[in-house]
Amino acid sequence: MIELKNVSKTFNKGKANEVNALKNTSIKIEKGEFVVVIGENGSGKSTFLNLVAGNIYPSEGNIYLQGEDVTKLPEFGRSRWIARVFQNPLSGTASELSILTNFRLASLRTQRKKMVIGTNRKFVEKVKEQVSSLNMGLENKLEQSMGSLSGGQRQALTLLMSVMDEAKILLLDEPTAALDPRSAQLILKTADQLITQYGLTAVLVTHNLKDAYTHGNRILQFSEGEIIRDISSSEKEKIQQTDLYAWFE
Numbered sequence: 276m277i278e279l280k281n282v283s284k285t286f287n288k289g290k291a292n293e294v295n296a297l298k299n300t301s302i303k304i305e306k307g308e309f310v311v312v313i314g315e316n317g318s319g320k321s322t323f324l325n326l327v328a329g330n331i332y333p334s335e336g337n338i339y340l341q342g343e344d345v346t347k348l349p350e351f352g353r354s355r356w357i358a359r360v361f362q363n364p365l366s367g368t369a370s371e372l373s374i375l376t377n378f379r380l381a382s383l384r385t386q387r388k389k390m391v392i393g394t395n396r397k398f399v400e401k402v403k404e405q406v407s408s409l410n411m412g413l414e415n416k417l418e419q420s421m422g423s424l425s426g427g428q429r430q431a432l433t434l435l436m437s438v439m440d441e442a443k444i445l446l447l448d449e450p451t452a453a454l455d456p457r458s459a460q461l462i463l464k465t466a467d468q469l470i471t472q473y474g475l476t477a478v479l480v481t482h483n484l485k486d487a488y489t490h491g492n493r494i495l496q497f498s499e500g501e502i503i504r505d506i507s508s509s510e511k512e513k514i515q516q517t518d519l520y521a522w523f524e
């Protein structure tokens with residue numbers, strides 16, 4: 276669960292270049308909801324994600340994760356709840372290391388499991404089982420380096436790595452922007468599958484309105500630091516894809 280209560284974020288306060296990136300925003304995203312965030316450039320989407328992740332702190336207001344007030348908790352303190360996937364498939368994994376080692380590092384970094392570096396049969400089996408659920412045939416290539424994979428394969432593994440243990444919240448920051456259409460669809464399909472499988476609360480930021488229409492069960496539209504549209508899952512069922520384009524006119 277993610278909740279913002281009267282959250283504002285002002286950059287460069289009191290200076291000529293002051294920006295009100297988020298204005299007195301209150302929103303609650305329940306467990307299991309998959310929210311898609313859309314909005315023009317500079318409307319506050321990344322600011323919203325950064326505030327949730329703890330990269331930046333609000334100028335005013337409070338942020339709650341899983342019901343706990345995390346307003347002053349730094350990013351590393353929130354990592355047990357939050358998994359985040361970025362636009363660049365190269366970020367988040369080490370190219371020269373094997374798939375398996377990357378999974379080991381991910382699980383050590385988050386300290387979600389007391390895994391030891393070295394052979395741990397149970398861990399390998401768990402990774403194999405999870406990787407095979409992607410249906411990409413990568414479960415038999417766990418010793419292959421991450422750098423030898425395609426951007427789509429790598430992003431799918433990054434996604435899987437990030438949610439495998441105890442993360443409850445998945446933040447997807449334009450995860451398909453650098454991918455070809457087929458790989459992009461694969462990633463979003465994987466995200467759908469993992470969100471359901473792990474019962475995650477998820478937020479996807481995208482400029483792709485077709486994806487916003489096809490994925491998730493709630494849409495938030497940001498404009499000039501405010502949420503100007505909040506489309507619930509029942510309302511979403513009644514709209515057409517073309518309606519989303521009209522919101523930007």
Ligand SMILES: Nc1ncnc2c1ncn2[C@@H]1O[C@H](COP(=O)(O)OP(=O)(O)OP(=O)(O)O)[C@@H](O)[C@H]1O
Binds near residue numbers: 286287315
């Ligand atoms: N660290 C920062 N310092 C100063 N201004 C910032 C900072 N981060 C964001 N802003 C400003 O806040 C506003 C909202 O930016 P934000 O990145 O949240 O928009 P966005 O909706 O994610 O845009 P895009 O679609 O282009 O990624 C913009 O005017 C931006 O220039």
